[in-house]
Amino acid sequence: MTRAPQIRLLADGRRLHLQDGPIDLIVEARGNENDVHAAYEAAARRFTGLLDELCSELSLLRQAADPAPSLLQGTVARRMHAAVVPFAVDHFITPMAAVAGAVAEEILGAMVRQGPLERAFVNNGGDIALHLTSGKHFTVGLMDRPDQQSLMQTMIVHADDPTRGVATSGRHGRSFSLGIADAVTVLARTASRADAAATIIANAVDLPGHTAIVRCPAHDLQPDSDLGARLVTRGVGKLSKKEIERALEAGAACARELRAEGLIDGATLRLHGETVVVTTLGIETPRSGTAVYRIAIEGAIHV
Structure with missing residues (x-):
């Protein structure tokens, strides 16, 4: 019923x-x-x-x-x-x-x-x-982590931009993640495509086998999980700056591939206070803390 x-x-x-x-x-x-x-x-x-x-x-x-x-x-x-x-x-x-x-x-x-x-x-x-519609825009806020009300920055989506979907994934979200990203926000032509891509990129932000990362089978946490016995991230301990950069680069490489295939318009990847921005203009900017950064899609989405 x-x-x-x-x-x-x-x-x-x-x-x-x-x-x-x-x-x-x-x-x-x-x-x-x-x-x-x-x-x-x-x-x-x-x-x-x-x-x-x-x-x-x-x-x-x-x-x-x-x-x-x-x-x-x-x-x-x-x-x-x-x-x-x-x-x-x-x-x-x-x-x-x-x-x-x-x-x-x-x-x-x-x-x-x-x-x-x-x-x-x-x-x-x-x-x-x-x-x-023509001449209209949205201002979209970017969060440091999906589980915290910590606004990092905003971006503007204009009517003549291709983006009509925004999605965020990561280990702090509502679903399980195979990776260690705090947050990955993706811009795409549709919300469903952005949602799927955010999952894939967040999974790619990873340091396989690292002892500071706690994982367990998904079905131990949720018996009917679609991830089954795959190991999902439950905790991330202290990481060195180089390790953070390596994990973010793995995710950025995935995002670049998806961008080249036309599956996404851009992405931001966040881990332990570090951010990498991947855009259609090829501008990739690692930043620390909550410093202002620019996201550009065809030059029209910006802070």
């Missing part, structure tokens, strides 16, 4: 909160008052029952992605599969790696189809789908 999700306007009267089980969305639309109201109603309608749709195909969604035609039936489930397939040739990945971004896209799509909006976003725990 379909549950009734929690749906309410936040205290500011502008943003909509949608919550059902593990799915927790913050939604905002700007435009004509009637259009915004209609968009919020469309979001609520599409959100109702969405978790049940996903749960009905959960066994398939937890299997390693296969480039062959998907047996998945749901719109969001198929979007999840399509988002991760480009990464499946060289990496272990399941459609679950794109679930947050795919859900955000689905709700945003329902809103935009309802009527004209100047701009809108759906934020699913830090994985964000964006809608922009």
Whole structure:
């Protein structure tokens, strides 16, 4: 039986909160008052029952992605599969790696189809789908770690930029990570693609076999984890500056490859106070602390 999700306007009267089980969305639309109201109603309608749709195909969604035609039936489930397939040739990945971004896209799509909006976003725990019309922009904050309210810097996404998805992954997030990154934020054409790519890059930020890194099988922490017996990171001890740089470089190399393949627009990688920025302009800037740095995508996303 379909549950009734929690749906309410936040205290500011502008943003909509949608919550059902593990799915927790913050939604905002700007435009004509009637259009915004209609968009919020469309979001609520599409959100109702969405978790049940996903749960009905959960066994398939937890299997390693296969480039062959998907047996998945749901719109969001198929979007999840399509988002991760480009990464499946060289990496272990399941459609679950794109679930947050795919859900955000689905709700945003329902809103935009309802009527004209100047701009809108759906934020699913830090994985964000964006809608922009000409001349509009979003300012997006970058967090030092997903589990802490520590804003490092902001970036601006303009309407004429290709990016419409932002996602963050790392060992402090809601999902398990095979790597040691505190946070990896990825910009991509879609939220589902950004979500999958952030997972892959965060996994690549690593120092295999290092004694300061505590790992355990994923199924010991969550019996039904799609990662099974794969070792996930539970703690990272003291690392030298060179070790931090080596781990970040491993992740940056992965990000460069994905950028060259057109799978991402850019990424920032964060570990123990050090940051590396990978952009389509080829500018890669390691920084310490919370110093200001620049993210550029076709020269248009910047601090």
